[in-house]
Amino acid sequence: MSTYTLEAGRSNLQESIRRSYGLIQSVAVLLVLVVVMSIVSPRFASVINIQNLMAQMSAALIVAAGMTIVMINGEFDISVGAVLALTASIAGKLMPEIGITATFALALVVGPLFGRFAGVVVTRFGIPSFITTLGTMMIARSLAFVTTQGQVVSNVPEAFRILGLGRPLGIPMPFIIAILTILAGYVLLNHTAFGKKVYAIGANRNVAALSGINVDRIKIICLMICGLCASFAGMVLLARIGSIQADTARGLEFEVIAGVVIGGVSLSGGQGNILRVIIGVVVIALIRNFLNLARIDIFWQDFATGSIILAAVLLDALQKRIAGSR
């Protein structure tokens, strides 16, 4: 009996080490990256640069929280950049007219509405979410241009901008908000029944359905949450920049998906840790920042980022294969 419990304890420990292995590894990669960058470019480690970085990556982090939930569920949402821009455009236009609170309430409905629409199309008609949200992305982007008439919207009230410019303890407010959003996502995914259902559906939707889980409903809610995050990120971005254009955040969806994947979320769903996603998003932001500081030709920057994303994904696939063959 005593050996039995001993074995149990050991295998539990091994299991928890195995589970956090990815996280430990990501932190290590991040640290190496930071050290290398600090050596190559002295400006990198300056307080101002770090603060800028934090502020800049906050929108991507907030969007990544929603994207992680959707991807663990086994779907994609590529409309996030456009929904962000549409929300910010509408908010920028409305705020001087109807005030901050009312605008906030209205703006945060935009994303969930798009998410709900996409979710119904995906679940009712069985159309892949990648294609469905390609459609809603174009619709949202177009509506953003219609709303702004192609102009820069800039008369945002100063009171609202605290959300974007505040720096408690020197940390940019948008970054604090982003981390809180991720933490909320962590609680939702790991400590609620809803979260377990999200993972179960992503792992095997048949098993989930046969366990009495309403798969369609959960999928729709996930896309609504993702839309909510995109809209929320739009508000935070508007507060930080103070102005908005309709083509803001073009391509954000792919940057975020790349971050989520580097953060270890399985492309086929069912697996991933949202805390590790923070690191994925940070790595992408760091690389962009570093390329800027190192004065790499702007035309080559996407080439470099793309290569690093591929390398990260390939490394992950390789590790899985090795783990699988053991």
Place this chain on the structure above:
Amino acid sequence: MGEPALVCKDVKKTFGSIKALRSASFTLEKGQVVGLVGENGAGKSTLLKILAGVYQADSAESIKLLGKDYSPHNAIDALQRGIVTIHQDINLVEGMTVAENIFLNNEPTGRLGVLTAGSLNAKAQELLDHYGIEVDASQQVSRLPNDLKKMVQIIKAMTWKPTILLMDEPTSSLTATEVDVVLRLIAELSRRGVAIVFVSHYLSEVFRICDTITILRDGQTIANLQKESTSITEVVQHMLGRKLVEVDARSKRGAVASNDVLLSVRELSVSGMLHDVSFDLHRGEILGFTGLTGSGLTELAKTLFGVEGYQPSKGTIAIRGDVKSRWNPGKAIQEGVALLTGDRLREGILPDFTIAENVGLPIIGKLRNALGLLSRSKIDAMGTRCVRELNVKAPSAHVPIRTLSGGNQQKVLIAKWLETRPQIFILDDPTVGIDVGSKDEIRKIIERIASEGVGVIIISTEMPDIEKLCDRAIVMFRGSIVGEFAGAQLEHNRILETSVSGRKAA
């Protein structure tokens, strides 16, 4: 009559340590149909594949095709020698027309090698008319019903001008009326001189169209019989062998099932799957459903549980007297129905989830604390209880379920459904693919569940499950109930005969 179309004598084949064919022999005359029958694993498929050139025989006294030695090197060789296989599945390209399918890979080339749709259609139509099949050759295959698809598949085979057609379960995907149509075509082909090997579990069909019947058991030809001089009962006895005919008197469980009806099903039909299925399940009863693969067993289980894609077209499901509509798994679980699915890997476990997480899936909403968050302590308690009570061999409830053996995984899945406190527990093939020890343990668990008053439905093609466990057994055939057995009547021979003939055995 002259030379027989095909003579096989003493064909042998082993795979590793398994003797798939010990000694198979049969003779097929020109223009006749031979029925090749036997239980699963008797060697029918192996023999067919040797004839089709897919496998090579280890040894054979002789295999002669029209009097000449025949040992094909591969499938193409067999095809060129005039032996064509019609596979069990309908392997047509759905998006193409009938004509395109018929001549796929065997296109008749016109002048200059050019192929026009018009001439292709005309040639195909000619063939179809020749065999009296009323199908438009220019029609898309996806629009055809199953029987016509099967006919197109057969006509496609005829373009090779075969001496011998090998048909593997040609009617298994068809409904009863569709079977008639296809059997008529097969009879027509044999009248025109094609020799046919007809492999089927459906003995009533074998008796309708075959001239001779060859029975295989454990890789050996047991008998070659003329249809006129035998009966289904005799064939079944040959298939089973003497050893299985003697059955122990069943040790009945103590309590006889009560009269308390839990589940009442009336004229339940699902188009293309189930027809007019009616039965009652009582408190504490173990009711078995059995039949051939494809007789609608799994479909019945899924329909009773309200699974998507299995909506009744007719009939009612009543739980404790209440007729249920808009039925789905969520509602079924709330009403105390549980379904252990037959496909453990694809529809049962989430491999990377822990034992506790797998168990908790249907009742995850109840495992919450005062804050509405998941309660660690409730999940731990549930997981530990399940591992202990069902004797699951695992270090703890927090290891991924994939690390367990099949039998232990199955126990965890049973625990998962017991946690929903079911009153009606449907188990689809509960002992499939697991070790003998676990099989016995699972049978004991099932008996215990029933003795606690749960109504149990066991769906199984494994006779021991049905014989040892069930109070009553219902036999299905092509989606309909064809027989019910209880008490001393409930034994292997009668059930198997009913399963393969579609008529209740005396």
